[in-house]
Amino acid sequence: MLLAYLLRNLVREGTLRVVDAHGTVHSFAGEPGPNITIRLHDAALGYKLFLNPRLYIGEAFMDGTLTVEDASIYDFLNFAAVNLSLAPRTALTPLYQGFGRAFRIFQQYNPLRRARANVAHHYDLSDTLYDLFLDADRQYSCAYFLAPDQSIEVAQANKKRHIAAKLLLKPGQRVLDIGCGWGGLALYLARECGVSVTGLTLSSEQLKLAQRRAADAGLADRVRFELCDYREATGRYDRIVSVGMFEHVGVVHYPVFFRKMKELLAEDGVALLHSIGRHDGPGATNPWLRKYIFPGGYSPAVSEVVPVVERTGLWITDIEILRLHYAETLRAWRQRFNANRERVRALYDERFCRMWEFYLAGSEVAFRQQGHMNFQMQLAKRVDTVPLTRDYITEWERSHRAPEAERVGLARRA
Numbered sequence: 158m159l160l161a162y163l164l165r166n167l168v169r170e171g172t173l174r175v176v177d178a179h180g181t182v183h184s185f186a187g188e189p190g191p192n193i194t195i196r197l198h199d200a201a202l203g204y205k206l207f208l209n210p211r212l213y214i215g216e217a218f219m220d221g222t223l224t225v226e227d228a229s230i231y232d233f234l235n236f237a238a239v240n241l242s243l244a245p246r247t248a249l250t251p252l253y254q255g256f257g258r259a260f261r262i263f264q265q266y267n268p269l270r271r272a273r274a275n276v277a278h279h280y281d282l283s284d285t286l287y288d289l290f291l292d293a294d295r296q297y298s299c300a301y302f303l304a305p306d307q308s309i310e311v312a313q314a315n316k317k318r319h320i321a322a323k324l325l326l327k328p329g330q331r332v333l334d335i336g337c338g339w340g341g342l343a344l345y346l347a348r349e350c351g352v353s354v355t356g357l358t359l360s361s362e363q364l365k366l367a368q369r370r371a372a373d374a375g376l377a378d379r380v381r382f383e384l385c386d387y388r389e390a391t392g393r394y395d396r397i398v399s400v401g402m403f404e405h406v407g408v409v410h411y412p413v414f415f416r417k418m419k420e421l422l423a424e425d426g427v428a429l430l431h432s433i434g435r436h437d438g439p440g441a442t443n444p445w446l447r448k449y450i451f452p453g454g455y456s457p458a459v460s461e462v463v464p465v466v467e468r469t470g471l472w473i474t475d476i477e478i479l480r481l482h483y484a485e486t487l488r489a490w491r492q493r494f495n496a497n498r499e500r501v502r503a504l505y506d507e508r509f510c511r512m513w514e515f516y517l518a519g520s521e522v523a524f525r526q527q528g529h530m531n532f533q534m535q536l537a538k539r540v541d542t543v544p545l546t547r548d549y550i551t552e553w554e555r556s557h558r559a560p561e562a563e564r565v566g567l568a569r570r571a
Contacts, residue, residue, distance in 0.1 A: 159203060159204055159207045160175070160203040160204075160206050160207045161183055161185075162207070163206075163207055163210070164183075164185045165185060166244060166245070167185070167237075167240050167241065167244050168185040168186065168187045168240050169187040169188065169240050169243040169244055170187045170188050170189075170190040170191075170239060170240055170243060171186075171187060171188075171189075171190030171191040171192060171193065171236055171239075171240070172184060172185065172186040172187070172190070172191075172192045172193070173185045173186075173193050173194075173195070173236065174192070174193070174194040174195070175194075175195055175196075175197065176194065176195070176196040176197065176226070177197050177200075177203060178197050178198060178199055178200040178202070179200070187240070187243075190236075190239075191228075191232065191236055192227070193225070193227070193228055193232060193233050193236045194225070194226040194227050194228075195223060195224065195225055195226065195233060196223070196224050196226055197217075197222065197223055198221065198222045198223070198224070199217070199222040202217055202222055202223065205217075209444070211443055211444050211445060212444040212445050212448070214237075214445070215445035215446075215449070215512075215515050215519070216445065218230060218511055218515050219449075219508055219511045219512045219515065220508065221507075221508075221511070229518070230511075230514055230515055230518050231491065231518035231521065231522070234515075234518055234519050234522045235522050235525070235526065238522045238523075238525075238526035238527055239526055241527075242526060242527075267405065267406065267407040267410060267453045269386055269388065269389075271453060272359060272386060272405065272453070273359050273386070274452075275405065275451070275452045275453040275454070276358075276359040276360050276405065277359075277360065277361070278452055279450060279451060280358075280359075280360035280362060280363055281360055281361060281362045281363075282362075283504050283505075284362065284366065285500075285504060286501060286504055286505075287339075289493065289494065289497040289500055289501060290490045290491075290493040290494040290497065290517075291309075291490065291493075292309045292310045292313045293310060294310075294313060294314075294339075294341040294345075295338065295339040295341055295366075296313040296316065296317070296338075296341055296342075297338055297339075297401060298316070298338075298400050298401030298431065298486075299316065299401075299431070299433070299479060299482050299483040299486050299531045300312035300313045300315065300316050300482060300483075300485070300486040300489075301313075301315040301316040301319050301479070301482055302315070302482055302485050303315055305485075308489075309486065309489040309490070309493075312482075312485070312486065312489075313341075317341070317342055317345045317346075318349075318554050318557055318558075319533075319550070319554065320342065320398060320400065320429055320431065320533070321345070321346055321349060321350060321553070321557070322549070322550045322551075322553035322554050322557075323427075323429050323475065323533065323535050323550055324346075324396045324398060324427055324429055325396075325427055325543060325549070326346065326350040326351075326352050326396060327350075327352075327395075328350065328351030328352065329351065329352065329353075330352045330353075330395035330396055331352070331353055331354075331355070331392075331393075331394045331395050331396075332346055332352050332353065332354045332355070332394060332395065332396045332397070332398065333354075333355050333357070333390065333392075333394040333396070333397045333398070333421060334346075334354055334355065334356040334357065334398050334399070334400075335357050335387045335390075335397065335398070335399040335402055336357065336358065336387075336399050336400065336401060336402020336403075336405070337356025337357060337358050337363075337367060337382060338358065338363055338367070338400075338401070339363050339366050339367050339370070340356055340363075340366070340367030340368075340370050340371060340380070340382060341370075342398065342400060343356040343367070343371075343380050343382070344370060344371060344374055344376060344380055346398075347376050347379045347380045348374070348376065349557060352379075352395075352396070353379040353380070354379065354380045354381075355381055355382075355383065355392075355394075356380070356381070356382040356383070357382075357383055357385045357386070357387060357390060358382065358383075358384060358385075359384065359385075359386060361384060364382055364383075364384050367382040368382050387399075387402075387414065387417055388413060388417060390417065390421060391421075392421065393421060393422075393423055394421055394422060394423060394426065395423050395425075395426050395427075396426060396427055396428070396429075397418055397421060397422055397426065397427075397428040397429075398428070398429045398431075399428075399429070399430050399431065399432075400431040401431065401432070401433075402432075403430055403431075403432035403457075404432055404433050404451070404454050404455065404456050404457075405451070405453060405454055407453060407455060408455060408457065408461060411457075411461070411462065411465040412465055412468070412469070415465055415466055415469040415471060416469055418469075418471070418536070419469055419470065419471055419538065422536075422537075422538060423538075424538055424539065425538075425539060425542055426537065426538065426542070427474075427535065427536070427537050427542060427543060428471075428535070428536040428537070429533060429534070429535050429536075430532075430533070430534045430535075430536065431531065431532075431533045432456070432457070432462075432531065432532060432534075433456040433483070433529060433530075433531055434456055434457055434458060434459055434462075434478075434529070434530055434531065434532045435456055435457070435458050435528050435529055435530070436458070436528045436529075436530055437458070437528045438458050438460060439457070439458050439460070439461050440458070441455075442454055442455050442456070443519070443523075445515075445519075446516070446519070446520075449512055449516070450512075450516050456529060459476070459532055459534075462534070466534075466536065470538075471536045471537065471538060472536065472537045472538065472539065472540055472542075473534060473535070473536060474535045474536065474537050474542065474543045475533075475534070475535035475543070475547065476532060476533070476534050476535070477532065477533045478530055478531070478532050479530060479531040479532070479533065480530050481524065481525070482531060483524045483529070483530070483531050484521055484524035484525045487517055487520050487521035487524065488521055490517055491514075491517040491518060491521060494513060494514065494517055495514070498510055498514075501513070
């Protein structure tokens, strides 16, 4: 089995048993650790996994040609990630790591039409799907856990409060939310801080729900949502916030993004960018994730973002790295997804269930084992716009504790 060459060099901790399509068991063992058994149901799969494991593991799991016999797909992916971190470089390492980076400019080229299509691919799925694993406010980005036992509802409320504190909001200010999702953050800022908010999304499904939520909350006069790309935005705003959208911009478009942010931001304005990042320098999006989940998506290294901001002339006034917060967020989503798996199957089919199970499990592993993290970057035009110390963040958060309903966990929607 050609795959055996790769696995002999990979497994350093634990034991991996591979049952091939003919029923032959191949065992690969390192130091004591977890025991995982996978079964390949297609004779050609071993060859495909050898050539491009980052793509074909996910495809095989989706199609049912790779099954995990005695553990979950999360356990298997975590096992693989741990061993990848321990394995030495081989002649195949550049093939597996370098090919994607060589073509990432083309993969991340996101002009307006492609950007809309990429967003629709993921965010215009069934409304019910997102209700089955997100918190009640539909926050689809990294939560902020102040304690390990907090619920996802409380942690997402923490996140909104943390972002609001960094924006230094004052009643009556105009705020632009680039990539507003289903409107939860915009509604929170309007309700809690007395500001008016314009939210931009490229998802027609998100737009419909966000507008309905604003009307239901009695905030339609201060919160409006538009189907609009950031490159098409006009006007001037006191504050700009973007949460979980920058991953869809693409490296080649970073200069345009930050020039547009500078153009839209008032002279004494403050902006807050919240994005997934990677700690180990520039990379490439996992090919399976790019093909099936987030076409055109990429999580940058901070070293790829800072030089662009510097050339734009904006001040970076604060950077905070959130390390395992997204791992905990994804764990909560994965548990809720699995608990509602039968309902997801009724919406789509078993292959879709396996695809999303793989997506949530693989993403959690990326944050626990493979150097992914989140960063929050505060930006301003002037050096003296924000206070000289970070005390104001804690002080604001303490004075704006979440309502009781959020502290104890919002009631889940049916």
